[in-house]
Amino acid sequence: MRRFNDGTKKYTEAGMNGFPESQTAENFKQDKYKLLIVANKFQTGFDQPLLQAMYIDKKLGGVAAVQTLSRLNRVAPGKTTTVVLDFANEADEIEKAFKPYYEKTWLKEGTDPNLLYDYHTRLMDFHIFSDEDVENYARIYFGSSPSVDKLHAALDPIAKRFQESAVEEREKFYRELKGYVRLYAFLSQIITFTDADLEKLYQFGRMLLRKIKLPEERLPVEIQSSIDIDSYRIQKTSSGKIKLGRGEGELEPRIDTGPKSSRSEDLEPLSLIIKEMNQRFGTDFSEKDRFFIQELEAKLDANPSLESSVKVNDPENVKLTFNIVANSIVQDMCETNFKFYKHINDDLDFQKFFFSLLFDRYYKRIKGK
Missing domain, CATH: 1.20.58 (Methane Monooxygenase Hydroxylase; Chain G, domain 1)
Structure with missing residues (x-):
């Protein structure tokens, strides 16, 4: 837990550790730190080969169990074995969580994190934005007082350059930027990146994709194949006036019978x-x-x-x-x-x-x- 208030004193991760929380992972490498207490943060996606033992006092299941216990599966000098002391889960529950991934689940081909740098190189070749543009955006986004208006203002010149480029170039650029954003979103779930520039470009790219549009975007092929426009036609089914007969009518009063939906x-x-x-x-x-x-x-x-x-x-x-x-x-x-x-x-x-x-x-x- 990063913040806790017992009514008399507020406890924070930074206050109890004596250094900013952004330095926790790096400082844990020091010899004087032997134990890392985790609630949710560092439970998954934390790549620290020195981890050798894990003490568990919370329920785990499915992917969460696999990702959490797999924190120990890193090789390090002098590390010959690992141990898990579990106070909350039964052995058969953990076995059930791991079973789908043990023998019959595999990835056909590894995903290379260096592909992100390849995307970056190709994106720079379009000359639609520069590294300085990304830095300017990041200063606003990660600053102390970000706002949507400021972010849009930082992206407006880039969006203008995009619109001024050739149609074919726009399509290629859009695909490359979308590819980078999707790949980073996937890899960041399983890899702890140390290059902050990758995160900056990710945040920059996500917002830029919202501002730029491809010309005459087509519907997906699977949707097009399900629509047969040629079979539609306009056909008159009736014409004339709707006549209302004279006389008295009655309206039922509105009766409040309570909420009609779960939304309220x-x-x-x-x-x-x-x-x-x-x-x-x-x-x-x-x-x-x-x-x-x-x-x-x-x-x-x-x-x-x-x-x-x-x-x-x-x-x-x-x-x-x-x-x-x-x-x-x-x-x-x-x-x-x-x-x-x-x-x-x-x-x-x-x-x-x-x-x-x-x-x-x-x-x-x-x-x-």
Whole structure:
């Protein structure tokens, strides 16, 4: 836990360690540090070969169990064995979590992180933006007072250069930038990058993709093949006036029989979610931020592919798809609530916690249909 308040004193990771939290991973390499206490941060994606023993006192399952215990699977000089002391999980539960990945799951071809640098080189060849443009954007985005207006202003000249380039160049540039953003998003889940420039270009690219459009974007082939425009025609089925007979009519009075949908019932639980997030992460979200969550959940509910996934997959696999869809929707809602958007993007612990709560609510709604 990064922040904790017992009513008399506020405890933070930086305050208890005596150095900024950004230095935790690096300082842990020193001989004087033997134990790292983890709640969620460093549970996954932390690449430290020195880890040799793990003490577990929380429930683990599915991919989370595999990713957490795999923190020990790193080779280091003098390291000959590992040990796990688990106080919360049964051996058969852990075996069940690992089984799908043990003998029958493999990756056909490794993904080379250096491909990101190849993307960067190709993007620079278009001369649509420069490294200095990325730095200027990063100073705003990671600064103390970022805003959507400032970010858009930093990207406007780049978007203009994009629009002024040839159509073919625009298409190639768009594909390269989208490829970089997708690859970084994938690799950052399994690799801890030390090159900050990669993250800067990722944040820069994600926002730029929202500003630039390809000319006359076509529908996906699978959609086009399902539409037969030639078979549609305009046909008159009737004509004339609609006559209303004279006389008296009656209207039934409106009777309030209580809430008609679960949305009104969600108001209080959403308020509790905001309260819990503020307590856990030291945020200052208010009741008005509840509407951001409501809009996000409405967009999730309207996604037919996600709903279909619930019907044919187990919860663990559905959650992987859910996180991807939710993250994509959040990117599109950047201007709706930039503060919420930035917390989700900049704090992985916050993102995991928030998406986990959303998933539990979504899964119950879909299963309850």
